[in-house]
Amino acid sequence: MNVELAGIHRSFRKxxxxxxxxxxxxxxxxxxxxxxxxxxxxxxxxxxxxxxxxSGEIRLLNRDPRGVTARREIRxxxxxxxxxxxxxxxxxxxxxxxxxxxLKEMPSSAVPKAVATxxxxxxxxxxxxxxxRTLSGGMLRRVGIAQAIVNDPDLLLLDEPTAxxxxxxxxxxxxxxxxxxxxxxxxxxxHLVEDVGAACSEVALMSEGxxxxxxxxxxxxxxxxxxxxxxxxxERGYSAxxxxxxx
Amino acid sequence: MDDDKLIAALAAGDDTALRELxxxxxxxxxxxxxxxxxxxxxxxxxxxxxxxxxxxxSTYRPRGTPQAWMWVIARNQxxxxxxxxxxxxxxxxxxxxxGLDPAEAALVRADITAALDGPEGEVLRLMYVEDRSLAEVAxxxxxxxxxxxxxxxxxxxxxxxxxxxxx
Amino acid sequence: MTYPIExxxxxxxxxxxxxxxxxxxxxxxxxxxxxxxxxxxxxTAARLLRSPxxxxxxxxxxSLLLPWLIxxxxxxxxxxxxxxxxxxxxxxxxxxxxxxxGIAFAYGPAIDPAWELSxxxxxxxxxxxxxxxxxxxxxxxxxxxxxxxxxGAATTLTFGWLLPMTAVCTLALAVAVAFRSAVVGAGAGVAxxxxxxxxxxxxxxxxTASVTNAHAxxxxxxxxxxxxxxxxxxxxxERGLQ
Numbered sequence: 001m002n003v004e005l006a007g008i009h010r011s012f013r014k015x016x017x018x019x020x021x022x023x024x025x026x027x028x029x030x031x032x033x034x035x036x037x038x039x040x041x042x043x044x045x046x047x048x049x050x051x052x053x054x055s056g057e058i059r060l061l062n063r064d065p066r067g068v069t070a071r072r073e074i075r076x077x078x079x080x081x082x083x084x085x086x087x088x089x090x091x092x093x094x095x096x097x098x099x100x101x102x103l104k105e106m107p108s109s110a111v112p113k114a115v116a117t118x119x120x121x122x123x124x125x126x127x128x129x130x131x132x133r134t135l136s137g138g139m140l141r142r143v144g145i146a147q148a149i150v151n152d153p154d155l156l157l158l159d160e161p162t163a164x165x166x167x168x169x170x171x172x173x174x175x176x177x178x179x180x181x182x183x184x185x186x187x188x189x190x191h192l193v194e195d196v197g198a199a200c201s202e203v204a205l206m207s208e209g210x211x212x213x214x215x216x217x218x219x220x221x222x223x224x225x226x227x228x229x230x231x232x233x234x235e236r237g238y239s240a241x242x243x244x245x246x247x
Numbered sequence: 248m249d250d251d252k253l254i255a256a257l258a259a260g261d262d263t264a265l266r267e268l269x270x271x272x273x274x275x276x277x278x279x280x281x282x283x284x285x286x287x288x289x290x291x292x293x294x295x296x297x298x299x300x301x302x303x304x305s306t307y308r309p310r311g312t313p314q315a316w317m318w319v320i321a322r323n324q325x326x327x328x329x330x331x332x333x334x335x336x337x338x339x340x341x342x343x344x345x346g347l348d349p350a351e352a353a354l355v356r357a358d359i360t361a362a363l364d365g366p367e368g369e370v371l372r373l374m375y376v377e378d379r380s381l382a383e384v385a386x387x388x389x390x391x392x393x394x395x396x397x398x399x400x401x402x403x404x405x406x407x408x409x410x411x412x413x414x
Numbered sequence: 415m416t417y418p419i420e421x422x423x424x425x426x427x428x429x430x431x432x433x434x435x436x437x438x439x440x441x442x443x444x445x446x447x448x449x450x451x452x453x454x455x456x457x458t459a460a461r462l463l464r465s466p467x468x469x470x471x472x473x474x475x476x477s478l479l480l481p482w483l484i485x486x487x488x489x490x491x492x493x494x495x496x497x498x499x500x501x502x503x504x505x506x507x508x509x510x511x512x513x514x515x516g517i518a519f520a521y522g523p524a525i526d527p528a529w530e531l532s533x534x535x536x537x538x539x540x541x542x543x544x545x546x547x548x549x550x551x552x553x554x555x556x557x558x559x560x561x562x563x564x565x566g567a568a569t570t571l572t573f574g575w576l577l578p579m580t581a582v583c584t585l586a587l588a589v590a591v592a593f594r595s596a597v598v599g600a601g602a603g604v605a606x607x608x609x610x611x612x613x614x615x616x617x618x619x620x621x622t623a624s625v626t627n628a629h630a631x632x633x634x635x636x637x638x639x640x641x642x643x644x645x646x647x648x649x650x651x652e653r654g655l656q
Contacts, residue, residue: 048534075536082534086527088474094448099474100528102467103535116444120437126263128448147531262447269440277434286433293434294442301447 001026001062002155002185003047008056010042017042018053019209029181031196031217032189033238034206040189041083043206044159047187048080061154076105079153083160083189085144089133093124093143096132100147118146121176123169138164145173149180156186162195174199197234205241212245250313257304265301272314273297276321283354284325292328296321311404318405322354367402370395467537468545475546476525477516478553486512490557494565505565506625507611509558510579514586514603516554520546521587522649524596539649551583574625581634582607584641591648 003025010018018039032040045051046058049065061077063070088096097118101111119128122142127135132143141164148156162170177199180186190196196203197217205213205220213220217234224236248256248267256264273293280289299320307316373384385392452460459469476482493508521543523529533539555576582603590599614623614630624630
């Protein structure tokens with residue numbers, strides 16, 4: 001198991017962002033759905049070791065992230081794309097990815113090839129030496145994805161990764177997810193239901209800090225049959241589960 | 248953009264020009280190298296070739312064709328690789344010239360085969376083996392005389408490049 | 415050049431040659447062509463710090479970049495040339511303020527747009543903080559000492575501002591980290607120094623009292639220690655983002 005969460009809570013003063021989440025994940029692509037404020041980002045931040053839980057047990061890559069050495073080892077094998085990623089405008093694409101490859105303590109000799117591979121995988125080869133300030137929003141998001149995958153992580157966390165990507169790029173991105181999911185645990189947090197359906201073998205739906213559904217995309221579709229709002233089957237399942245959770 | 252302009256861009260440090268050159272020329276270079284080398288070696292030689300193209304772009308002079316220039320670089324890289332490995336790794340049945348390094352010979356044979364392949368080789372065969380005139384060759388191939396001349400010129404350059412490096 | 419990546423593997427350009435993996439070849443070429451070659455200073459820093467990552471993080475400190483360095487040299491030069499009186503160049507006055515601003519802009523969520531991502535990386539944020547703060551402080555101290563020596567200042571004025579500078583820098587950093595704002599931190603450091611100088615002058619009648627009064631050394635040390643503790647507490651891993 002790469003991810004083991006037991007009774008995870010996270011509060012910010014009086015705001016309960018995550019309430020009693022249990023999760024055990026092995027390799028594969030796992031989708032995290034939910035409306036804004038559902039707790040997805042807070043959960044991902046805890047998985048990314050950026051935020052500690054207020055209570056509960058967490059183990060990542062068979063290690064307890066509370067220990068300094070264990071946390072460092074987890075972070076070396078972790079890839080994380082935050083929802084809001086700032087960039088250094090004067091850096092080029094390659095410089096930015098290389099910087100974070102170094103911060104992840106990749107061996108220096110392995111960095112150039114890893115960076116080149118990551119750049120090509122997100123189809124930014126033609127912009128490799130362009131300054132980040134010259135790139136569009138979608139390209140910047142792809143730079144963010146590239147830095148997350150540069151160290152070939154065992155645990156890949158992506159928060160709203162497809163923001164700004166055009167439909168063709170989203171198709172390519174889903175293929176990338178599937179390929180990583182063959183050997184790593186990939187968790188994709190998004191409010192775009194169709195992204196989850198196409199790439200994920202399992203999904204969870206969060207509402208008000210809790211996981212209110214967990215199953216396959218087909219099971220989510222089943223929940224929406226005969227009820228729910230939405231144009232697509234997954235959307236109907238999504239809205240049906242959310243309505244049931246709120247009532 | 249034609250190859251000469253791409254190489255000029257390369258010399259100015261434009262890595263996207265190298266990308267375009269790679270897309271255009273890596274497949275045929277790989278095919279030609281594959282005649283004498285196994286796939287992993289072809290990959291190594293190709294990588295060294297394009298790095299040499301990148302570093303040497305400022306020294307390129309458009310006397311022959313860019314393809315010939317790149318092939319010469321690839322040949323030399325392949326010969327270096329084979330010499331490092333030793334003569335036992337070259338796949339040969341016979342040596343075309345006495346005293347010629349077997350690795351070199353394999354590459355020369357690949358050169359000649361490639362030069363005589365395709366439209367350039369057809370022109371060479373008609374003009375120099377069947378001894379036909381320029382007008383006859385143009386009529387037979389259904390192309391203008393100028394096209395025949397330039398194909399013949401390219402074929403001669405490729406053969407020169409193929410044979411020019413031998414001892 | 416478009417790359418089909420349905421397989422999720424490194425892409426293959428058009429016209430691939432059978433069993434030769436052209437995508438892998440291109441990746442090898444690109445790795446060398448795109449490789450960044452660290453300069454001599456970065457290579458030396460990597461050897462001294464025993465970490466290429468820390469060296470890179472150090473060399474990208476905003477207040478160690480060339481434009482900032484040039485500004486710092488200019489300010490110290492002015493301080494060396496302008497005097498309040500004989501043997502009293504203004505270096506002692508400007509050094510703590512300049513250093514405080516530099517330290518506030520050395521590190522932290524206020525100046526790092528990718529702070530959340532940096533916090534998830536293996537290289538310890540505390541190590542980056544320590545390295546950058548020490549480097550900025552040392553550079554400012556060295557420039558200040560050079561300016562003092564060049565201007566022929568008295569010994570107490572040459573060295574006396576080092577301790578106040580330490581206190582003011584730690585205060586600036588503590589405020590910057592606590593309020594997640596480099597500007598607020600820099601402002602706090604400069605304001606505190608101005609207040610101390612004016613208070614010293616008011617109490618003793620001497621404008622240089624803030625650096626020449628030995629009775630002030632212990633309070634400076636106390637402030638520096640408290641602020642350092644605040645910084646260490648503020649960036650502890652458990653705090654996270656809110």
